[in-house]
Amino acid sequence: MMVESASETIRTTPSNQNGISSQSDGGGGREGGSNGDANGEISPVDLLHLQQQQALQAARQFLLQQASGLNSPGSNEVKQSPVQVPVSMAMMSPQMITPQQMQQILSPPQLQALLQQQQALMLQQVRCSHTHLHCQLGTKQLAFQQQLIQMQQLQQQHILNLQRQGLVPLQPTATMQSLQQAMCPSDLQQLWKEVSGVPSSEEALKQAEGLDLSTNSSNSTSAFPKAASVHIPVHSLANGQSHTPKRDRARLFEWISSFTKADSGDDHVPFYPKGSQPPSSHHEEHAGSHPLYGHGECKWPGCELRCICCRFKMKIIERLQAMMAHLHMRPSEPKPFNQPLNLASSGSLLKRDSEAYPEGLPHPPTSAATPITPLRQGPSVISSSSLHTHSHSHTHGVGPIRRRNSDKYCTPIASELAQNCEFYKNADVRPPFTYASLIRHAILESPDRQLTLNEIYNWFTRKFAYFRRNTATWKNAVRHNLSLHKCFVRVENVKGAVWTVDEVEYQKRRPPKMTGSPTLVKNMISGLGFGSLNASYQVRITLSTPFLTRTHKHRHLNMLHVGHDDVSSTVEQVNSNGSCSPTLSPQQYSHPVHVKEEPTEVEEDSRPVSLLAGVTHSLPLPSDDRDLEEDLPTEELE
């Protein structure tokens, strides 16, 4: 597997992450010199701005591409090769478009090819940057290189995981290697001139003396500096990028230029080695002022190598840092670096994943239509368990679902399904929700708030392509969950047995995690990017009281406790956006049902819900806080 082999090449020994300060203009530098603080770090808000600007830029390109692709004869480029994907799209963040759009635009093989290209590009990026650092900076900077590589590894792994999970988009990024394959020499030369500031590629090559100029014969005509010709196995390229249509190359060039121009004119670099001081205002910086790089030369004491591709590399790393920050993977966070398993296992996981799509079904697109979604996920999604296959998967091939993160991190199932319902219908991607959440959603989505087992089965298969196979496994799981969780109540009616949801019981299940985990709260709040607004929220939920342990089925505790994760608090908002979910109020969700067994307890259970619902609706929330509102426990409003 190409990804596996590529991953192995970038494995390094973890070292300390201290001393890496980041400061990125990356297009976001247009915001002014206030981005960096005294420590040279960029604030999350600035990074969000950066991401948004990049997203807008890529979205423009995407729209242009779609317009021309649909209206021009060139659109048959896609038709000619069903697995050919415009490189510009492959490098574009699917965050810019929804999975539905992606699926409408591209056929399943194209989607698959697109995702594979994204993976390949990311891996190339990591490797390329690694090698360039080696050839340019010298051995004295080894520690610094390792730090960068770790960041890249981490980012790469995270991206792959999230991409597999279908929840997080890739950021638009490019590598020199990918550029070589995606762009014609003239494009590369022009781009190089822009990025490096070197007037011509010939001069660039001259300045590249001392670098590794060993060339790949296939690239011998490329005017791109040969430092970019670090050997990457041919098999690491996905789906014939070598014959990318020129039109796409041109668009790719345009797209890349858009963000390289965004902060052109300065030689600001986003990172600084340990002990060096970042400039107080990077917009005041100019060529030659950087402690590591200036006038095309490495300024590390004793190095003095010509580093003409440093500028380019800086852009790459800059983007990586922005991506990492976007995904809440600050270099200062040590935890992920202590998990080499993620990287080591990525190959096998990817391999398994590829095997999971034998019929060319689209891989999990970076499906989150809203940029909020990946942020919500928090760092835990980096875990290999996020993938829908697992190392201890059993013979049935389904593999245990180890993605409780989605529930824990407050991903509203209604919102997710509303945004990506088409995707889940068509893509063989495991939904990132627990069986209980899905069952509940299915039941509550039904007109009568009740479903037979078979109807639940049908809902699963109808809504999720994933559940159209291995039926024995997940059906057993469904039955198991129905029986196990006391929130699911079996009701005998004229048609037979139907299952309903005891909302109170369901809401009792989870809250302790939410309120009892400061880390979780912190992740969620910071991920949402609502700083001040969530401060009060954090206080409130900390003051909440909740700890309930599971009791035997049908025994209820009349404690006000409302879950945080999915349907009940989200459906209304989602429906306002035109989702496929019904509009339900909390009261509707906990509508009384006639339970043949223990009817008295049902009556008791209805009381707190009514009270709760009344409280909930009595407090209007600003519409702008919709996403926040989705994830807020209702008790916060009390």
Add this chain to the structure above:
DNA sequence: TTGCTGGTAAACAGGG
């Protein structure tokens, strides 16, 4: 390390 939670597998029983 422990407890909780979730996913999977399997056994079992009852009914059609």
Add this chain to the structure above:
DNA sequence: GCCCTGTTTACCAGCA
């Protein structure tokens, strides 16, 4: 006997 439904138990893994 087979299948479906429902229950229960065991085991494992992730997480706090």
